[in-house]
């Protein structure tokens with residue numbers, strides 16, 4: 241599976257690599273990228289050979305600098321642009337992927353870039369990573385799940401601080417607030433992400449999927465319902 245305009249897809253030893261590939265535009269998320277990612281993740285979801293996925297950005301400067309502002313700004317309105325962009329529900333698809341997703345992030349991680357990372361299960365940042373949510377400053381709100389996924393990761397007050405003030409944070413603060421699992425040297429980012437993915441891929445794939453499912457689904461349940469879910473899954 242290849243030939244995408246904005247994404248590179250690779251697979252090696254049960255690990256899939258999805259590279260956002262528009263380095264000339266800091267991997268800005270375009271409509272074409274939405275379509276390419278949708279095809280890639282739909283295939284990954286049904287591919288039992290894939291046991292872990294690494295999402296990363298091409299080039300030296302960014303994981304993803306958010307939605308492509310040139311597309312947004314040439315649309316009749318930001319609302320129209322958003323309607324076009326949300327026609328394929330990439331965000332629901334990402335949140336439904338049964339295999340663990342690992343975001344390996346360097347440089348700018350902004351707007352929808354941060355929302356892509358929030359759909360991942362493990363977030364690894366290099367020392368130069370910078371995180372921000374410029375949406376409100378642009379007159380809109382996040383539309384890729386960010387208002388729901390990000391507070392579930394870093395809590396309400398921290399999310400609102402970033403969202404309402406457009407305060408960008410560096411990787412050390414991102415680690416302190418739990419936005420990223422760990423911070424590594426830039427030249428060790430891929431090695432670290434790969435070691436993580438290979439470790440996951442070495443485990444029983446059913447156990448991995450069930451554990452992820454129990455944690456993610458349980459977040460939307462009461463403790464009692466969650467415990468019942470765990471009980472049912474543990475005797476499968």
Ligand code: CO8
Nearest residue numbers: 264265266268305306307308309312318351352374375378
């Ligand atoms: N969309 C399109 N092109 C971009 C984007 C983007 N989001 N970000 C960077 N680029 C392009 C630049 O235009 C530039 O292109 P060129 O070389 O042809 O001039 C190239 O990438 C390199 O960027 P810079 O020269 O600007 O690099 P700097 O290191 O000087 O600055 C920044 C890096 C600070 C990241 C800067 O590029 C920037 O502020 N980018 C925009 C960030 C942003 O606001 N993203 C949108 C977030 S909001 C979101 O994702 C939700 C949807 C928003 C909808 C808006 C509706 C009105």
